[in-house]
Amino acid sequence: MPTNHTSSSSPEVWFVIPSASPEKCRKVLPIWQKMGYRTAVLQNFEKGDIPADLTVWSDTYPGWPSSVNWLCKNLLPTDCNLIVTGGDDMLPDPNHSAAQLADQFFSRFPDSFGVMQPHADEYLASRRYCGSPFLGRAFFSSMYQGTGPMFPNYHHNWADNELFWVAKAHNALWLRNDLSHYHDHFTRGRSNAQPAYWTSVKQRDLDDCLLYFARAQTGFAGSTPLDTPTSRNHPFNPDLIDKAEAVILAKQRLMGIALDNPYAQALSQALHTCHKNNQHRVAIFGLGAHTRIAAPALFSPPVEICCIIDDNPAHHNTRAWNIPVVSQAKALELNPDAVILSAAAVEDELWQSSEPLRTAGIPVMRLYASKQPQPA
Numbered sequence: 001m002p003t004n005h006t007s008s009s010s011p012e013v014w015f016v017i018p019s020a021s022p023e024k025c026r027k028v029l030p031i032w033q034k035m036g037y038r039t040a041v042l043q044n045f046e047k048g049d050i051p052a053d054l055t056v057w058s059d060t061y062p063g064w065p066s067s068v069n070w071l072c073k074n075l076l077p078t079d080c081n082l083i084v085t086g087g088d089d090m091l092p093d094p095n096h097s098a099a100q101l102a103d104q105f106f107s108r109f110p111d112s113f114g115v116m117q118p119h120a121d122e123y124l125a126s127r128r129y130c131g132s133p134f135l136g137r138a139f140f141s142s143m144y145q146g147t148g149p150m151f152p153n154y155h156h157n158w159a160d161n162e163l164f165w166v167a168k169a170h171n172a173l174w175l176r177n178d179l180s181h182y183h184d185h186f187t188r189g190r191s192n193a194q195p196a197y198w199t200s201v202k203q204r205d206l207d208d209c210l211l212y213f214a215r216a217q218t219g220f221a222g223s224t225p226l227d228t229p230t231s232r233n234h235p236f237n238p239d240l241i242d243k244a245e246a247v248i249l250a251k252q253r254l255m256g257i258a259l260d261n262p263y264a265q266a267l268s269q270a271l272h273t274c275h276k277n278n279q280h281r282v283a284i285f286g287l288g289a290h291t292r293i294a295a296p297a298l299f300s301p302p303v304e305i306c307c308i309i310d311d312n313p314a315h316h317n318t319r320a321w322n323i324p325v326v327s328q329a330k331a332l333e334l335n336p337d338a339v340i341l342s343a344a345a346v347e348d349e350l351w352q353s354s355e356p357l358r359t360a361g362i363p364v365m366r367l368y369a370s371k372q373p374q375p376a
Contacts, residue, residue: 011106013098013134014038014076016083017090018058018067020197022048024088028184031091036098037084040075042067045197061200065159069148072140081112083140086132091182093118101179105134108174111230112136115149115167118179123188128249129160130167132181139172142225151215151223155204155345158212161249165216165241166223170234203368206253206262207345210289213250216243263294263344266367268301270340275302279337279363285309286342286350287325294342295321306336311353328356338363 015037019025022043029039029051040054044061054075062070068085076083082102093101105116116134119127140149143166150159167173186192215221219238225231267284274282282303284291287310298305298321308325310316315325326334339357341350347368354364
């Protein structure tokens, strides 16, 4: 039977998550609280009353790693020395109280510079990343030069993969195959519908994967902690990162593009929309990773692709897929009927950059921004 007793000498453990679903919080948070955890939630997308000890609202979703980083830095009590994070679909280990796991954590990491990940539930290849980790204060307050425990540039996925290898490189990772955090993910049961907010996660997953793949090649540059007496006891050892092992899941995701290429699908749909709108000469804006992955949509388009616009002068006067790559000024001379922004993670930046085209009266189409669910 679970033991729920928390001794007065045991530190409080906080369950710290972002959530877009008050319903899930009302279901899951009491289970964590029953096991002795305090709870802190950053709500977004849908606002509602939830049984959390601390709740704060965000008009937009900062992303999972940025949400956790913000909560650690701004909402948690300063005497909180241990957290566990994950999502509103994660359940606590049913056989150990928060106090018991805190005692075990600090027996292993007495200086609190550590990561402990339960791995008994292997759903979604969970043994290759830290999807629901316990994080000690010395770790979560110092990593990434004090930014927080996770690299903030990921939107939702792949930050937990980086956390796995960064913690391992600091010799601060404890994998617990004897503990279980059951992941009640919506894909686990056929009757579970995809939540509305998941659309934005899917749209950004490929960008997150490419970011992770690139960072794994460089040994996760920028993950250095603040220089403290504690962090000096845990120097970063790149030899502990098996680069081939680190990118296995990322390679599987990238190989899957051959069968399911969301970038090509989005671009192809936009080109067909142009055709229906009698926009027969179309320019593509952006020669980055998005366009290169979406390239199959350019092979038999329903309209003429008159040029690819790019703001990098090094690409001008070249060709890609036998299409001229030009500056915005040159594109204006070509007078396309429409321009499609080919980007996901930097679509906002391309939209701002395309102002001269819009000012000239050329319709500019975004692939993603208008489709992303907005917070309530």
